[in-house]
Amino acid sequence: MSSRDRILSKLKAKMPSTVAALPDVTGWFATHRVVESAADKASRFRACIELAHAEVHAVTPANWLTTLREILRTKGLDKILVSEETTHGCAVLDEFPAHGIDCQVYDMAIEAWKTEMFNATPASLTAARAAIAETGTLILWPDAAEPRLMSLVPPVHFVLLDASKIYNTFFEAMQTEGWANGLPTNALLISGPSKTADIQQTLAYGAHGPKELVVLLLTEDAQ
Amino acid sequence: MSEHILEFKPAEGFRARSKAVVDNPFLRQSFRGAMDFLMSKRAAQFPDAEELESLRTLGERIRQYNLAKLPTLLEQLEAKLTQNGIQVHWAETPDEANAIILGICHARHAKLMVKGKSMVSEEIELNHAAEAAGIGALESDMGEYIVQLANEKPSHIIMPAIHKTKEEIARLFADKVEGVDYTDNVDALIQIGRNVLRQKFLEADIGLSGVNFAVAETGTLCLVENEGNGRMCTTAPPVHIAVTGIEKIVEKLEHIPPLLSLLTRSATGQNISTYFNMISSPRLAGEKDGPGEVHLVLLDNGRSQAYADEQLRKTLQCIRCGACMNHCPVYTRIGGHAYGTTYPGPIGKIISPHMLGLEATSSMATASSLCGACGEVCPVKIPIPELLMRLREEAFTAPHANPAMVGQGAGYSWLMTSVWKGWAAVYRSPSLYGVATWLGSRFSWLMPSKQGAWTSVRVPLKPAPRRLRDMLRERG
Numbered sequence: 001m002s003s004r005d006r007i008l009s010k011l012k013a014k015m016p017s018t019v020a021a022l023p024d025v026t027g028w029f030a031t032h033r034v035v036e037s038a039a040d041k042a043s044r045f046r047a048c049i050e051l052a053h054a055e056v057h058a059v060t061p062a063n064w065l066t067t068l069r070e071i072l073r074t075k076g077l078d079k080i081l082v083s084e085e086t087t088h089g090c091a092v093l094d095e096f097p098a099h100g101i102d103c104q105v106y107d108m109a110i111e112a113w114k115t116e117m118f119n120a121t122p123a124s125l126t127a128a129r130a131a132i133a134e135t136g137t138l139i140l141w142p143d144a145a146e147p148r149l150m151s152l153v154p155p156v157h158f159v160l161l162d163a164s165k166i167y168n169t170f171f172e173a174m175q176t177e178g179w180a181n182g183l184p185t186n187a188l189l190i191s192g193p194s195k196t197a198d199i200q201q202t203l204a205y206g207a208h209g210p211k212e213l214v215v216l217l218l219t220e221d222a223q
Numbered sequence: 224m225s226e227h228i229l230e231f232k233p234a235e236g237f238r239a240r241s242k243a244v245v246d247n248p249f250l251r252q253s254f255r256g257a258m259d260f261l262m263s264k265r266a267a268q269f270p271d272a273e274e275l276e277s278l279r280t281l282g283e284r285i286r287q288y289n290l291a292k293l294p295t296l297l298e299q300l301e302a303k304l305t306q307n308g309i310q311v312h313w314a315e316t317p318d319e320a321n322a323i324i325l326g327i328c329h330a331r332h333a334k335l336m337v338k339g340k341s342m343v344s345e346e347i348e349l350n351h352a353a354e355a356a357g358i359g360a361l362e363s364d365m366g367e368y369i370v371q372l373a374n375e376k377p378s379h380i381i382m383p384a385i386h387k388t389k390e391e392i393a394r395l396f397a398d399k400v401e402g403v404d405y406t407d408n409v410d411a412l413i414q415i416g417r418n419v420l421r422q423k424f425l426e427a428d429i430g431l432s433g434v435n436f437a438v439a440e441t442g443t444l445c446l447v448e449n450e451g452n453g454r455m456c457t458t459a460p461p462v463h464i465a466v467t468g469i470e471k472i473v474e475k476l477e478h479i480p481p482l483l484s485l486l487t488r489s490a491t492g493q494n495i496s497t498y499f500n501m502i503s504s505p506r507l508a509g510e511k512d513g514p515g516e517v518h519l520v521l522l523d524n525g526r527s528q529a530y531a532d533e534q535l536r537k538t539l540q541c542i543r544c545g546a547c548m549n550h551c552p553v554y555t556r557i558g559g560h561a562y563g564t565t566y567p568g569p570i571g572k573i574i575s576p577h578m579l580g581l582e583a584t585s586s587m588a589t590a591s592s593l594c595g596a597c598g599e600v601c602p603v604k605i606p607i608p609e610l611l612m613r614l615r616e617e618a619f620t621a622p623h624a625n626p627a628m629v630g631q632g633a634g635y636s637w638l639m640t641s642v643w644k645g646w647a648a649v650y651r652s653p654s655l656y657g658v659a660t661w662l663g664s665r666f667s668w669l670m671p672s673k674q675g676a677w678t679s680v681r682v683p684l685k686p687a688p689r690r691l692r693d694m695l696r697e698r699g
Contacts, residue, residue, distance in 0.1 A: 209451025
């Protein structure tokens with residue numbers, strides 16, 4: 001008998017005969033969490049993620065590139081990692097080099113350029129799939145175009161978020177998008193820059209992941 | 224790198240270690256301050272008592288629902304993970320879990336393993352096993368990195384280095400990290416750790432992590448963290464090995480949001496952690512990063528013993544938030560190391576006997592005032608005080624056939640049991656009580672002046688020269 005079979009048979013021998021009722025998660029959220037308007041969700045999202053030390057800039061389709069360039073200049077960054085397979089990545093690739101900003105692309109498997117990713121990639125730009133107002137959380141589903149390390153290794157991470165994609169709660173996000181039917185290789189919730197309070201409960205940012213998280217909150221009209 | 228400092232023999236050293244901490248005002252101050260900080264952070268997250276109570280009830284129901292179906296869910300999880308390309312391994316004992324993990328390392332000719340925070344890896348003492356096998360095992364959570372540098376073990380399941388001051392950490396870094404000068408600036412210290420560990424994430428052959436929740440219906444491993452080291456360990460190296468206890472499983476993805484909310488708010492008083500990392504497969508064709516191999520090691524190590532008993536099964540509801548230790552008057556005074564077990568505090572007292580047997584842990588359940596704070600703050604309503612009472616009974620009643628636990632009766636003493644039986648008989652019978660108190664009042668001069676632990680800090684007990692019933696009778 002294998003360890004697997006021994007563990008399972010021990011558990012099965014003592015499994016309760018009566019099945020407990022399925023917990024009513026939907027009911028709890030319906031009675032304990034508010035459903036807000038788009039504007040309220042955006043401002044709640046913003047307030048929460050700012051409290052977690054993220055920087056938020058309201059932008060429009062017309063001005064987000066200029067805003068991003070301005071922030072890069074203010075932070076003294078002259079290099080950014082983007083995807084050449086997304087429209088926002090291509091927009092940066094089209095415009096930034098002419099302004100003296102070096103654009104790196106994630107065009108090959110990490111093994112070919114791991115050292116460069118870790119040592120010479122100061123910033124990156126990815127999109128967020130959606131966000132959560134309740135906790136000030138970005139939802140990212142990294143994929144072949146914007147791989148997992150893009151939102152983790154560079155010290156400054158810029159995220160483009162469409163303000164119309166903010167859910168009230170994590171529960172609402174997974175229910176509405178049908179996550180239970182299938183998840184990607186890696187799904188991420190990100191709620192601020194990397195941090196730790198492991199030394200004498202003193203909060204410090206930039207533990208292992210990005211030191212700065214900059215959200216470009218995209219709405220049709222400037223707020 | 225680290226040597227074995229604490230042995231799992233709490234029954235032998237528990238008192239001495241507790242006394243050493245109680246006698247150290249600096250350590251006591253540091254625990255008191257840290258616990259006050261964590262308690263107030265948690266309280267600020269739950270301003271609405273009704274919301275807290277209903278969420279705890281929901282959390283309890285979710286955990287009990289999933290435990291009731293545990294073997295079925297484990298099979299479902301295994302099938303789903305396998306379908307997703309994640310390899311599943313089963314271990315009954317710590318040795319078996321280590322052998323599986325080191326086997327995977329050897330197959331890859333691995334030299335360096337970077338570790339995200341995992342209490343199960345502490346439970347199986349993976350670091351020692353890895354070093355004995357010639358594989359470097361490096362902790363990457365800042366707190367864990369600090370305690371590993373100091374050749375110590377974590378003293379808290381959420382904040383491993385909570386017993387250290389920043390000055391101690393500053394001296395440690397200056398002594399142990401190459402090219403580092405003394406600084407007690409916390410930001411500078413964190414940057415030192417960041418720089419050392421970034422290089423290791425880049426070089427490591429294996430990334431090891433724990434699991435906070437495993438979702439059966441989707442085949443997903445969930446990790447909760449703030450630093451990003453958990454994401455590094457599960458993304459940068461070519462192989463990811465996750466290790467977890469068999470109880471951390473939920474059937475449905477929708478069970479995650481309530482548990483996640485309870486966990487982060489109860490543990491560190493955050494409405495959510497910085498990262499919530501959900502892993503459902505190794506790198507797929509066309510993807511450019513992530514490990515090509517992902518393994519999950521499922522560990523029993525006594526959990527099936529707890530499962531077998533309806534009351535003791537509640538121990539397995541735990542989501543490892545650490546709120547019980549933050550609110551425990553005993554933990555606050557003696558800290559995590561005194562327990563000598565991987566899991567300290569109230570949860571440690573109720574889970575360790577299943578892992579180590581009651582012989583080694585019989586005194587743990589007695590180190591409680593039964594004040595009930597742990598049960599009151601537990602986010603999944605584990606009745607910890609009731610379980611402590613149950614473990615006292617298991618440890619101190621005479622050994623009998625078919626015990627619910629290994630080591631049942633380990634603390635049994637014929638003399639002590641007889642004394643209590645006699646005491647009970649006297650208090651049940653008015654005539655016996657009358658005789659006993661009459662004798663007591665007449666022969667009180669026979670009471671010894673040294674009465675064991677009682678007189679170590681108190682004046683000796685002495686029956687009054689006259690009985691209450693006599694005095695009342697006189698009064699009419």
